[in-house]
Amino acid sequence: MLKIGDIAPEFTQLTHQGKSVSLADLRGRKLLLWFFPEAGSPGCTTEAKSFQEHRPYFDEHNIMLLGASFDTVEENARFAQKLGLDFPLLCDTTRVVALAYGACQDPKAHYPERISVLIDEHGRVMRIYDSVDPRDHAARVLADLIDSL
Secondary structure, eight states: OOOTTSBOOOOEEEBTTSOEEEGGGGTTSEEEEEEOSOTTSHHHHHHHHHHHHHHHHHHHTTEEEEEEESOOHHHHHHHHHHHTOOSOEEEOTTOHHHHHHTSOSOTTOSSOOSOEEEEOTTSBEEEEEOSOOTTTHHHHHHHHHHHHO
16 A cells, blocks of 8 residues: 555556656656546546646646546547646556556456545655545645645
C-alpha cells in the first residue's frame, strides 16, 4: 500500500490527447493524480468542473493536474471537450496505474476508486486523499496546501 514519503510508482500511459505521458516527464513540478470512476458520470463531471475552476490556483502553486480513469482516449477526449478541460486525463485502460496507486485492487475492476495522490517535485508521495467528495475535493486540496505553507 502506498504511503506518504514513498517514491511514487512510475507509469507511462496515453492521455485523452493521444499523447504518452510518464511520471518521469513530470518531475520538477508537483502533481495531483486524481482518479475518477467514469467520464461523464455526475460525480466525475462535478469533480472535473471543480478542478477546472480551481486550475489557476493549482498553477499558482506549481501543481499539475492529471485526471485518471479506465476510459478510452475517445471517451476521455469527449469528456474533456464537453467540459472545456485544459489539463490531461490519463487513459488507464489496462488498470496498471490504478493498481500501483491503490485506486483499485482487482485488474478486472470496472471503475477506479475516487482517490487522489499529491506527488512532490522529486516524485515522492506528499499526501493521499482516499476519502473524496467530488463537490469540494479541489478546494480541500488547495486548503491543505495553503495550511502547509
